[in-house]
Amino acid sequence: MVRRVSTTLTSPATAARPAAPRRRTRLLALPEARWALAATVAFLVGLGCDVGGAPPWVYGTLYAVAYATGGWEPALEGLRALREKTLDVDLLMIVAALGAAAIGQVLDGALLIVIFATSGALEALATARTADSVRGLLDLAPDTATRLTDDGEETVPAAELRVGDLLLVRPGERIGGDGRVVDGVSEADQATVTGEPLPVVKRPGDDVFAGTLNGTGALRVRVERDPADSVVARIVTLVEEASRTKAPTQLFIEKIEQRYAVAVVAATLAVFALPLAFGADLTGALLRAMTFMIVASPCAVVLATMPPLLSAIATAGRHGVLVKSAVAMERLGEIDTAALDKTGTLTEGAPEVTDVRPLPDSGLDADALLALAAAAEHPSEHPLARAVVGAARARGLRIAPAREFVATPGRGVSAVVEGCVVEVGRVGDAGLPADADDTHDPARARSPLGSRPHPSAGTTVLVSRDATPVGTLVLTDRLRPAAPAATAALGALTGTTPVLLTGDNAPAAARVAEATGITDVRADLLPEDKVNAVRDLRLAGRKVLFVGDGVNDAPALAAAHAGLAMGRAGSDLALETADAVVVRDDLAAVPAVVRLSRTARRLVLQNLVIAGTFITGLVLWDLIGHLPLPLGVAGHEGSTVLVGLNGLRLLRERAWQE
Numbered sequence: 001m002v003r004r005v006s007t008t009l010t011s012p013a014t015a016a017r018p019a020a021p022r023r024r025t026r027l028l029a030l031p032e033a034r035w036a037l038a039a040t041v042a043f044l045v046g047l048g049c050d051v052g053g054a055p056p057w058v059y060g061t062l063y064a065v066a067y068a069t070g071g072w073e074p075a076l077e078g079l080r081a082l083r084e085k086t087l088d089v090d091l092l093m094i095v096a097a098l099g100a101a102a103i104g105q106v107l108d109g110a111l112l113i114v115i116f117a118t119s120g121a122l123e124a125l126a127t128a129r130t131a132d133s134v135r136g137l138l139d140l141a142p143d144t145a146t147r148l149t150d151d152g153e154e155t156v157p158a159a160e161l162r163v164g165d166l167l168l169v170r171p172g173e174r175i176g177g178d179g180r181v182v183d184g185v186s187e188a189d190q191a192t193v194t195g196e197p198l199p200v201v202k203r204p205g206d207d208v209f210a211g212t213l214n215g216t217g218a219l220r221v222r223v224e225r226d227p228a229d230s231v232v233a234r235i236v237t238l239v240e241e242a243s244r245t246k247a248p249t250q251l252f253i254e255k256i257e258q259r260y261a262v263a264v265v266a267a268t269l270a271v272f273a274l275p276l277a278f279g280a281d282l283t284g285a286l287l288r289a290m291t292f293m294i295v296a297s298p299c300a301v302v303l304a305t306m307p308p309l310l311s312a313i314a315t316a317g318r319h320g321v322l323v324k325s326a327v328a329m330e331r332l333g334e335i336d337t338a339a340l341d342k343t344g345t346l347t348e349g350a351p352e353v354t355d356v357r358p359l360p361d362s363g364l365d366a367d368a369l370l371a372l373a374a375a376a377e378h379p380s381e382h383p384l385a386r387a388v389v390g391a392a393r394a395r396g397l398r399i400a401p402a403r404e405f406v407a408t409p410g411r412g413v414s415a416v417v418e419g420c421v422v423e424v425g426r427v428g429d430a431g432l433p434a435d436a437d438d439t440h441d442p443a444r445a446r447s448p449l450g451s452r453p454h455p456s457a458g459t460t461v462l463v464s465r466d467a468t469p470v471g472t473l474v475l476t477d478r479l480r481p482a483a484p485a486a487t488a489a490l491g492a493l494t495g496t497t498p499v500l501l502t503g504d505n506a507p508a509a510a511r512v513a514e515a516t517g518i519t520d521v522r523a524d525l526l527p528e529d530k531v532n533a534v535r536d537l538r539l540a541g542r543k544v545l546f547v548g549d550g551v552n553d554a555p556a557l558a559a560a561h562a563g564l565a566m567g568r569a570g571s572d573l574a575l576e577t578a579d580a581v582v583v584r585d586d587l588a589a590v591p592a593v594v595r596l597s598r599t600a601r602r603l604v605l606q607n608l609v610i611a612g613t614f615i616t617g618l619v620l621w622d623l624i625g626h627l628p629l630p631l632g633v634a635g636h637e638g639s640t641v642l643v644g645l646n647g648l649r650l651l652r653e654r655a656w657q658e
Contacts, residue, residue: 039070069119145176178225186217217409264298295618304607307647320584329578333597341548342502353391355474362470614639
């Protein structure tokens, strides 16, 4: 008999239907990427023909294709801006490229076009991928829910639920709406909302969230929030709002593009018109003005910015940090405050056995107690059970076979092991006083929408044999080995101790803070609380780096001056929202990439001084004396090559180690 369920994830109507594919924009689906690819291919083929000695009409035609395919869009945008009485550097780049072509420097102009087209394509891809992830977050919530009525039950779209509806949530289903448990006991995996590493025990009176996964028990839930106002829906809204309100991500050079573009155009017209007014011949005035346009064009200024940042991106990538753009690399070096998530960031996000305590009269040593608990837990899929079994295997212990295994939601497991009934459950749920449960069970106590007691920093489980307690095991979320050194390094770089922002309980947060030297600890935070904390820091004048990994961290990643996500266990939304991703989950890479970014910013400033010096010298030479066009081109190209090579210094291994 087929069982009715409350979500389309496991309902008979959809059981045979393949999972919906992840909505992810392909690179070549973007017109910007297709035009950039066409321009790049035409340029590279033309360059090969040029170097190989092909007839000029061959490579000239290919360069013209590169101009057209890569330049039409920025030219159109520039003309639109001009119509609105704004002059941007895109239009100036097109004019400079055409000017270069007019005096025979077709290769230089085509290269400039390709650089701008590629940059625009990467920006469009980053925007599209972030939008994909925001839309995909809605897939966390189920499409349907089972609503209980006076006549029985009915399957309804989750979007049609109303406050006061009573839902039936069967084992293994996603909860259809934010609400409160009125009947039943189970555990819910709500890591996507709160970031907690362990499933949370749910009993009557406890809050639950839409999209979180129910465990082995059945629950009846009273809906207390409209679907449009659920925690998952609010996360989507927060990410979108934070992305829209984030300050424009302009590179340093882009901040002066308007004035620079206007100044160069005005000066070029003046250099052309003034000599004519005083009787100079047309050809000489035009040649001088064109020379001025070439030597004053911002090619060297553009290369002053991009090679250091792109070299830093390449070096970071070799060491497991994916920085998504030059803008992101620049912003990483500007931060003066670090805010860190706990679970999955400073910790590994998975429980481990940290203490084995046999009772004095049990007749068991630590290994025997752990082996007994592992035998009873072996058939279970619970994260705590996997941690116990893994600890026993790590010690090379024999795990005896178990019979008559029973898992009781919210209490624990029992099984017959070598003729004895072995029970393993959390303290308070397995035979100790009930008040001990609230002391040692952070999962049960967690209730972000309401009040709750204050738990301890670990989970204690009691092991009983034939109804007699024989010992306890303590499980905690393991701290990453590099966490203390990484937080200390971030503190040294920013001059302030990092802030800990976590959705986990206060004692668990305090344990991690003590181990890492963090003094500013903010626990029990929902996603909007993390965003508010980041915004408060920014309102205080701080440029915040936020490091996180989960869906619940995505709004804060978007709201921060720079966001960095842990890659291995990071959610799709966090990875797409962040400015950079630590692919190998190596926390030591976080301060390293900040240092690298600051070095890149210093090289950018050096290059701008070099480029500015060359441009000023060549311009004065052209205005005061007579600068031959070939010498002007040589000086312009020489400055371009010099700043490019200076930026490539960051490709060396020393750049990361320093």
